[in-house]
Amino acid sequence: MHCSHLASKEILAITRISTERDCKGGFSLVEVAISIAIISFALVAVIGLLPVGLSTRRDSQEEAQAIQNLNAIAACIQGGFASGPPNSFAALAPFGGSSTGASLTWSYKGSVDTHTIYIDVNGNPTTESTEAAEIAFVRITPPDDTFSTGNAYICVAWPGQTARATWNSSPLIPTVTNQSGYVEATIYFRSP
Numbered sequence: 001m002h003c004s005h006l007a008s009k010e011i012l013a014i015t016r017i018s019t020e021r022d023c024k025g026g027f028s029l030v031e032v033a034i035s036i037a038i039i040s041f042a043l044v045a046v047i048g049l050l051p052v053g054l055s056t057r058r059d060s061q062e063e064a065q066a067i068q069n070l071n072a073i074a075a076c077i078q079g080g081f082a083s084g085p086p087n088s089f090a091a092l093a094p095f096g097g098s099s100t101g102a103s104l105t106w107s108y109k110g111s112v113d114t115h116t117i118y119i120d121v122n123g124n125p126t127t128e129s130t131e132a133a134e135i136a137f138v139r140i141t142p143p144d145d146t147f148s149t150g151n152a153y154i155c156v157a158w159p160g161q162t163a164r165a166t167w168n169s170s171p172l173i174p175t176v177t178n179q180s181g182y183v184e185a186t187i188y189f190r191s192p
Helices: 002-024 029-082
Strands: 113-119 133-141 149-158 164-166 174-177 181-190
Touching: 029 133, 029 149, 029 181, 149 174
Parallel strands: none
Antiparallel strands: 113 133, 133 149, 149 181, 164 174
């Protein structure tokens, strides 16, 4: 009887050891709940940043398109002066087509000319302000003689449907209102 009593104590001890090992091998309910809360908080933070990232991407695309259009207008103006002093840039595309109402006219040895150009989503000039994705404000000061330089101030603002400008008298640059953003540049050129 003494042996059987000893054997049951050993079985009880072995059972107790194996039970303690099983409990230490997993996570408690509290640990699982805390880890789920941390992961949920991180996911909410990442999802909360998505609209900011998408907005920044859209703004970057609009600015890149405006810079591309500004460069096209600048090339149009510089190309006109490089080929000689014309009366207008009507022959230069895409911003010179007279059918679009975007002819950049200027007078050689003349006064300062200002222009407003509506630009559609494809980067082409349009006569309709309601179709405009961007609006360009251009001031051309031609050279006085063959030894002087002329300059052109170009400002491209977006969105074109709402952006408006008031030309100031001194200095002759526009005050742009109701826009999401704008880019501007002043280019200099010599007469041929």
